[in-house]
Amino acid sequence: DAKTTQPTSMDCAEGRAANLPCNHSTISGNEYVYWYRQIHSQGPQYIIHGLKNNETNEMASLIITEDRKSSTLILPHATLRDTAVYYCIVRVEGTGTASKLTFGTGTRLQVTL
Amino acid sequence: DVKVTQSSRYLVKRTGEKVFLECVQDMDHENMFWYRQDPGLGLRLIYFSYDVKMKEKGDIPEGYSVSREKKERFSLILESASTNQTSMYLCASSRTAMGTDTQYFGPGTRLTVL
Numbered sequence: 027d028a029k030t031t032q033p034t035s036m037d038c039a040e041g042r043a044a045n046l047p048c049n050h051s052t053i054s055g056n057e058y059v060y061w062y063r064q065i066h067s068q069g070p071q072y073i074i075h076g077l078k079n080n081e082t083n084e085m086a087s088l089i090i091t092e093d094r095k096s097s098t099l100i101l102p103h104a105t106l107r108d109t110a111v112y113y114c115i116v117r118v119e120g121t122g123t124a125s126k127l128t129f130g131t132g133t134r135l136q137v138t139l
Numbered sequence: 140d141v142k143v144t145q146s147s148r149y150l151v152k153r154t155g156e157k158v159f160l161e162c163v164q165d166m167d168h169e170n171m172f173w174y175r176q177d178p179g180l181g182l183r184l185i186y187f188s189y190d191v192k193m194k195e196k197g198d199i200p201e202g203y204s205v206s207r208e209k210k211e212r213f214s215l216i217l218e219s220a221s222t223n224q225t226s227m228y229l230c231a232s233s234r235t236a237m238g239t240d241t242q243y244f245g246p247g248t249r250l251t252v253l
Binding site: 060067068069070071072075125126127128129130131 | 143170172174181182184187197198227229231233240241242243244245246247249
């Protein structure tokens with residue numbers, strides 16, 4: 027799987043948009059960009075994923091650049107409950123144990139009042 | 140919504156004890172995974188199951204075994220717990236075996252072995 031680079035930490039004021047960047051310059055054409063988050067002492071939570079096009083769901087938006095070498099996760103109105111570590115992962119199609127998830131160090135997002 | 144549940148949030152066991160961690164998913168998913176997560180080491184796959192009674196070893200299967208007698212339930216067994224198995228254990232499931240299929244996680248079990 028392609029390696030990803032994320033900032034170690036970010037702050038965001040409650041109610042503002044949180045924009046979390048991710049670089050994946052070695053991404054291949056068949057690799058998807060996935061985002062998960064993990065609130066302290068809880069299991070990881072799936073947020074969103076995409077291949078080429080921008081995606082939006084009830085939790086967030088994912089903006090992927092045209093060359094697919096970077097992406098941005100947007101939480102449109104951050105709340106204190108969004109404080110977590112956010113992981114950007116690039117996943118290739120594969121079966122069995124090749125489908126395992128590997129998290130990097132992620133971005134620790136702190137939402138403040 | 141997919142729901143993955145784990146039998147315990149916190150567990151304390153003694154060295155040498157046999158430990159059972161249970162995971163149940165309610166979405167008829169084919170695949171289930173057991174990971175452990177440790178600071179600085181990230182997420183590591185212990186075992187994977189793609190069907191009832193079928194399993195594959197992950198990256199760190201030593202000291203662990205698994206059981207999948209029913210589609211919805213995947214158990215992780217520590218035959219003889221050791222202190223280096225103190226960790227956060229995470230169960231996940233996905234609908235298919237495709238590597239790009241979304242994995243959904245349970246809340247985790249924080250196991251301490253004394």
